Amino acid sequence: MFDYYPEGWIIDTPENRAATLNISALNDACRDGKILEGRALICDSSHNLLVDLGCMKGVIPHDEGALGIREGTVRDIAxxxxxxxxxCFTVTGFQKDADGHMTAQLSRRAAQDKCMTxxxxxxxxxxxxxxxVTHLESFGxxxxxxxxxxxxxxxxxISVSRIDHPRERFTVGMDIRVxxxxxxxxxxxxxxxxxxxTWAENVAMFKAGETVAGIVRSVESYGIFVELSPNLAGLAEAKEDVVPGQQASIYIKSIIPSRMKVKLVIIDTFDxxxxxxAPKYFFTGNRIDRFVYSPPDSEKEIATNFISE
Known part of the structure; x- marks a missing residue:
């Protein structure tokens, strides 16, 4: 399966620069239906996008701005x-503007349709x-x-350790794997x-007796949950004046794989x-059918199945 990339990934590549070098190169891209990228400069009052191609200007007409725009299923904010x-866009042709300058006619909708298909x-x-990442909301x-x-x-x-908002993990424009x-x-x-x-892969980064950094995630009557890494949290003993979101210095009291427990003591907290x-990924392949978070000797199994059994 050929990869199509998020917008912004190819704009500065040698291949994209070569394809937008001159009108001859753009003609070749038009003939081949090649997907290119340029920077949008202006959205005019009719919601046409003016795009900088380097060698000339390009125009993405309103109806070619995105899949669903013609049908009204996608709003103009897109x-x-x-x-x-x-x-991203494909080149659909060329025409002269009122001043006699050549302008490339572009379609983002066609590029998206090709990517979708x-x-x-x-x-x-x-x-x-x-x-x-394009934008963040409280729900995702x-x-x-x-x-x-x-x-x-x-x-x-987003992670095994619970968060209050995605901005605790991501920023807009961040490149991630999903x-x-x-x-x-x-x-x-x-x-x-x-x-x-997995739990085992994450806990292997820590040892009992160490004092490490953490983030307070929740304060309960029976203890305080502290995140040690995005996929690992432990339970600390109760301590006064601790609130969720604080950074913490944490002493690791014990690690119990059979119960997936990390017992902690909070040394200090601060705002x-x-x-x-950028996230640290343990899995670097292109396909995962089943993910088992819990260690083999755990009393319970926590797993994600991506294929039907």
């Missing part, structure tokens, strides 16, 4: 929001693909999975936590604003 950002519609649960992150086609990554599928969780009626849902490692860093 076009307006691309200003000052890379957009040759790439997205072939997805099955368990496929691992590249994505780029939206990500470009190819040529500006957007899918939802629900908040509970798993296709489900494909239903053309709607794609993503997952992410299966790529962040600190941080910008999420």
């Amino acid at each position: 076009i307006i929001s691309r200003v000052n950002r890379p957009v 040759e790439y997205v519609r072939k997805f099955t649960p368990g496929d691992v693909i590249n994505a780029r 992150a939206f990500a470009d999975i190819g040529c500006g086609i957007i899918a939802l990554l629900p908040i509970d599928a 798993v296709i969780k489900s494909v239903e009626n053309g709607r794609i849902t993503l997952s992410h936590k299966e790529l962040l490692g 600190y604003s941080y910008r999420p860093s």
Whole structure:
């Protein structure tokens, strides 16, 4: 299966620069139906996008701005929001403007249709693909999975350790890897936590007796849950004046694989604003059929099945 990339991935590649070098190269791209990228400069009052191609200007007419625009199933914000950002397109032709300057006619809709037909519609649960975060909501992150086609990554599928908002893990524009969780009626849902490692892989980064950094995730009557890594949290003994979201210095008291328990003691907590860093992935393949989070000797199994048994 040929890969199609999120918008912005190819704009600065030698191949894209060569294809937009001059009108002859653009003619070749037009003939071959090649998907290119340029930066959208302006969205005019009719919601046509003016695109900088380097050698000339290009225009994406309103109806060619995205899949679903013609039918009214996609709002114009899908076009307006691309200003000052890379957009993908195919070249459909050339014409002279009122001043006699040659302008390339472009279609983002055609590029997305090609991506949908040759790439997205072939997805099955368990496929691992590249994505780029486009915006964040309290219930999840939206990500470009190819040529500006957007899918939802629900908040509970981002990591094993629970978070209050996706901004605790991602920033807009961050490149990530995701798993296709489900494909239903053309709607794609993503997952992410299966790529962040099993309990055993995460706990192997720590040892009893160490004092390490953590993030307070929840304060309960019986103890305080502290995140040691996105896919690993432990339970600390109760301590006064601790609130969720604080950074913490944590002493690791014990690690019990059979119960998937990490017992902690909070040494100190403090408030600190941080910008999420790129995720660390333990799984680097292109396909995952079954993910078992729990260790083999655990009293219970925690697993994700991406294929029907």
